[in-house]
Amino acid sequence: MRAVRFHGRCDIRVDEVEEPICGNGQIRPAFVGLCGSDIHEYLGGPTIVPVTPHPLTNEKLPTTLGHEFSGTVEEVGSEITEFRVGDRVVVKPNLFDGTCSNCLMGIFNCCEKVAFIGFSSQAGGLSDHIVVDSRHAIPLPESIPLDIGALVEPLAVAWHAVSRSPLQTNETVLVVGAGPIGLAIIQVLKVKGITSIIAVEVSERRGEFALALGATEVLNPVDVDAVMQIRALTGNAGADIVFECSGAQAGLDTAIAGLRVRGTMVVVSLWEHRPTVDTFAVVFQEKNVIGAALYDDGDFEAVIDEIASGMLCYYPICCPYFLIRQVPSADLFSDIGGIQPRPMITSKIRMDDVDARGFKALIEERDKHVKILVDISA
Known part of the structure; x- marks a missing residue:
């Protein structure tokens, strides 16, 4: 074979x-x-x-x-x-x-x-x-x-990462890096009822995906001062929860700087090289840093249930718009429940x-x- x-x-x-x-x-x-x-x-x-x-x-x-x-x-x-x-x-x-x-x-x-x-x-x-x-x-x-x-597997990684955080529905969440795991986390946050999701992503196209899949704001650090914009969007406090999904030093720096006092950063990304952490910010602003590895028992089943609840007629399998290359519109998914990962x-x-x-x-x-x-x- x-x-x-x-x-x-x-x-x-x-x-x-x-x-x-x-x-x-x-x-x-x-x-x-x-x-x-x-x-x-x-x-x-x-x-x-x-x-x-x-x-x-x-x-x-x-x-x-x-x-x-x-x-x-x-x-x-x-x-x-x-x-x-x-x-x-x-x-x-x-x-x-x-x-x-x-x-x-x-x-x-x-x-x-x-x-x-x-x-x-x-x-x-x-x-x-x-x-x-x-x-x-x-x-x-x-x-x-x-x-x-x-x-289901990458979505289960995201489900576990979100479950590891002390998430509350009225909080502002920052996702740094809108690759596959970052986009999966955005979808999980959406089905968890989070209505304020800021994504930081250098790729314009992945930023468009982030908006379509549930992010309320997308910041490109090439074009704007991402940390300044995060503070402007949060009353100068910073995000309550941050998911670090970039695996890049610049992304980690943005995640820590964009996190509020006593907020929680969940590190999900894998690293090729050991990064530097701003421990002064962690100590003097009492920021929490936790890791999220793989998945717990029940995470796959929870993701499957959420996907099943989102498999509606809005989602024709035969439609090439969904299959390849096109960035979907955020409006298309605004009234559909569950996770729609297609x-x-x-x-x-x-x-x-x-x-x-x-x-x-x-x-x-x-x-x-x-x-x-x-x-x-x-």
């Missing part, structure tokens, strides 16, 4: 590998999203992908990529009763040992040996078939198309094109794309 495997920095290949033998459950992937962490690995790795055998999975380079994906159950193990052949699912990709101190506290997303389907195991969504333990398969209702199902899909490609039209497109044409999906069946 085909599998997109990471062999090293800037080296991914569509390899022919042996088809896995079904254990607990075999899934045929349908759509796989390319993630910022995939790009970080491609450009600067291996970092997440292990060079030596991983302590949990015992796997190492080369590894099959793909951790944001939906699919259809093709085969089930003899002891599996909760799934049948033909069921549609999304896959929760984090792996954990269940025995470390964090896992014993029930915080499995912070496992000391955390591993991932699509990074630190030979299983990955960018393949014709994949075998996963049934506990990693989350049912996808018929009302949600499989391409939208591939967006506008995030800016391209669909075949597996054979994953390098040129996937990874390289996200690197060289970053402003044109939010989420590129790989259609495994194409």
